Amino acid sequence: MKANIKAISYYLPKKILSNELINQEFPEWDIEKISSKTGISSRHISAVDEFSSDMAVKAAEKLFVEYDINKSEIDFLLFCTQSPDYFLPTTACILQERLGLNTGIGALDFNLGCSGFVYGLSLAKGLIAGGMAKNVLLITSETYTKFIHPEDKSNKTIFGDASAATLISNEDGFCSIGDFIFGTDGKGAENLIVKQGGMRFPVSNENDDVTDEFGNVRNDKNLFMNGTEIFNFTGEFVPKLTHAILEKNNLTMEQVDLFVFHQANKYMLNHLRKKIGIPESKFFIAMQHCGNTVSSTIPIALYEAQKQSMFIDKKNLIIAGFGVGYSWAACNLILK
Missing domain, CATH: 3.40.47.10 (Thiolase/Chalcone synthase)
Known part of the structure; x- marks a missing residue:
């Protein structure tokens, strides 16, 4: 059975850290040098009281509205993060309740970083191919900036916070996996x-x-x-x-x-x-x-x-x- 990506949405926190603001804090770091080397002009920073689950909810809700998705049809939730709300319980379980998804779904977290989305697609494809799910909601969400020292100018220029929600389905989508x-x-x-x-x-x-x-x-x-x-x-x-x-x-x-x-x-x-x-x-x-x-x-x-x-x-x-x-x-x- 084929697995297809039906839709993708993403959420960025409201606070923006621009190269200009980094330059004000670290004058020795030229704005143009940051832009040309990193390819980044600004990054979004999660609020003090905003965590991976909060961003995940916003990304998923945006997905539901943007593509008119009936969330009652979702039967598995995969959540990729290295900055979970808690050691336990599983953040995916919290997301099931906050998103109003059926209690008859499967839900799990997996801890991966930059390869996480591709791994998530493989897990979703396996669930669909094995007949265990028809519509898998894959959410990636990370607040790396909470791990960065305020005076670590190198990492501050590179990383931003975000969450993305992807629907993988056995029904037709814009691409197959x-x-x-x-x-x-x-x-x-x-x-x-x-x-x-x-x-x-x-x-x-x-x-x-x-x-x-x-x-x-x-x-x-x-x-x-x-x-x-x-x-x-x-x-x-x-x-x-x-x-x-x-x-x-x-x-x-x-x-x-x-x-x-x-x-x-x-x-x-x-x-x-x-x-x-x-x-x-x-x-x-x-x-x-x-x-x-x-x-x-x-x-x-x-x-x-x-x-x-x-x-x-x-x-x-x-x-x-x-x-x-x-x-x-x-x-x-x-x-x-």
């Missing part, structure tokens, strides 16, 4: 990590701030990203991932009409595009207005591409997510 490739390499776990807050390293009250060679202030309660190692990881694995997903779906580079990768930052994306040999006309970037929103970057880009009529007279679309874990995944979407 093809085959997948997955990958995992846990040896890179500490290169993108929030060390404290779990069971192994509970939150400490000590002030353990450390300033790196670039003037970024961090501690083990905050998001740490080893930019060099992450860049090296993507440069090694994403080209292999791209060629593997083409082979898995019996496609050549020429047969793919559009590539949508995880929107990490413009510099990294262009480096990957050139290394893989993807023409610029076939490579879609949509992060200027929201930044790197982790698991929501791909659905946001797909929404914007569809809005800009990028899917007209197109057939094959390759999406790829990669990052924290290390974790990576790709799949082919067949446009209709």
